[in-house]
Amino acid sequence: xxxxxxxxxxxxxxxxxxxxxxxxxxxxxxxxxxxxxxxxxxxxxxxxxxxxxxxxxxxxxxxxxxxxxxxxxxxxxxxxxxxxxxxxxxxxxxxxxxxxxxxxxxxxxxxxxxxxxxxxxxxxxxxxxxxxxxxxxxxxxxxxxxxxxxxxxxxxxxxxxxxxxxxxxxxxxxxxxxxxxxxxxxxxxxxxxxxxxxxxxxxxxxxxxxxxxxxxxxxxxxxxxxxxxxxxxxxxxxxxxxxxxxxxxxxxxxxxxxxxxxxxxxxxxxxxxxx
Numbered sequence: 001x002x003x004x005x006x007x008x009x010x011x012x013x014x015x016x017x018x019x020x021x022x023x024x025x026x027x028x029x030x031x032x033x034x035x036x037x038x039x040x041x042x043x044x045x046x047x048x049x050x051x052x053x054x055x056x057x058x059x060x061x062x063x064x065x066x067x068x069x070x071x072x073x074x075x076x077x078x079x080x081x082x083x084x085x086x087x088x089x090x091x092x093x094x095x096x097x098x099x100x101x102x103x104x105x106x107x108x109x110x111x112x113x114x115x116x117x118x119x120x121x122x123x124x125x126x127x128x129x130x131x132x133x134x135x136x137x138x139x140x141x142x143x144x145x146x147x148x149x150x151x152x153x154x155x156x157x158x159x160x161x162x163x164x165x166x167x168x169x170x171x172x173x174x175x176x177x178x179x180x181x182x183x184x185x186x187x188x189x190x191x192x193x194x195x196x197x198x199x200x201x202x203x204x205x206x207x208x209x210x211x212x213x214x215x216x217x218x219x220x221x222x223x224x225x226x227x228x229x230x231x232x233x234x235x236x237x238x239x240x241x242x243x244x245x246x247x248x249x250x251x252x253x254x255x256x257x258x259x260x261x262x263x264x265x266x267x268x269x270x271x272x273x274x275x
Contacts (some may be wrong), residue, residue: 006104007033009078009145010086013070014050015040015063018086020175022049027092029053031101032084038074040064046088047183067151068157078145081108085141085148085159087174090120095170100142108144115143115161120174125237128173132231132238133224140165141172180240187244187251194252197261205257213253218246 010032014021025035035056039047040063050056059077061070075083082104086092092100096118103111119136121128129135140148140159147162177183203209222242225231231238 006082006106006108007080008082008084008100008104009033009080010035010084011038011053011071011074011078012036012086012088012178013038013040013067013074013209014042014046014088015067015070016042016044017040017046018044018049019178020088021046023091024086024176025050025053025056027097028084028086029055031097033080034078036077038070038077040067040070044063053187065219066163068152072150072152075149081145083145083148085143086172089175091175093171093173093174096168097170099168099170101144112164114147114163115140115165115168117165118142118172119168119170120172122177123173123175124177127234127237129231129234129237129241131229131233132242133229134231134241135173136171138167140173142168153231183244187248191248191252191255194248196257198252198256199259205254205260209253217249221249222246231274 010028012024012035014037018212029035033055035050035053036059037056038049038059038061039050039264040061047058047060051060057077059073062075064070071085075085084092103116108245117138118141119138122134122137123129140161143159143161143165148159150159151157165247222245225242225245226239234241
């Protein structure tokens, strides 16, 4: 039962998430006090689907290159004592829901932690990866109102919790890659972003860096993910994930080489807008 004294909001940022948003909201709508969504002008049915759920507040905004700006916009609009920050491709498991409700049953003043880290299970090739550095994929997602924000410096950053934090036992389910085609799309986006980092850092194009990004880094990464972090326990999906993760180094370096030789500008917004 939802505690009457201690309240909780869910904060999300969305853009063209019609394939994910219903699954995400179904897992939380019945037990949270409000759901705040900052939508970056979705062109699909995201807003229409989200509007059918109770206690939903939708903030219409633009789709920013630094997507975390919109996440902070949703966080800042939350009114409850606690905030659970989610992505649209994430699902709160029943076990995690029960654990969070246990926290809500306590007086917030009696809880010394200002926030909690939550482990994520990442879905890939029809299963949840258990090894290969993909679990536990811990992230700080539950925090007291006013005690958690994103720095908005890069696409892979974590929320920052002010003061002491704890760690919950149960998992958040992450469905970023519901198909291999979806994985390849995100892989393309990530390597484009990585190539821009090379550009910002003015990485030299030379034989040493060619060897580094084509041989040394991908070999090191694959060995780390598949053997040291025991990705082989996940079988074929573990091998594929380690292999394609390692390929990001030569792919990004190739994109960077192309950018330098052609003077073409990276248009990340168009790259990210592709469905």
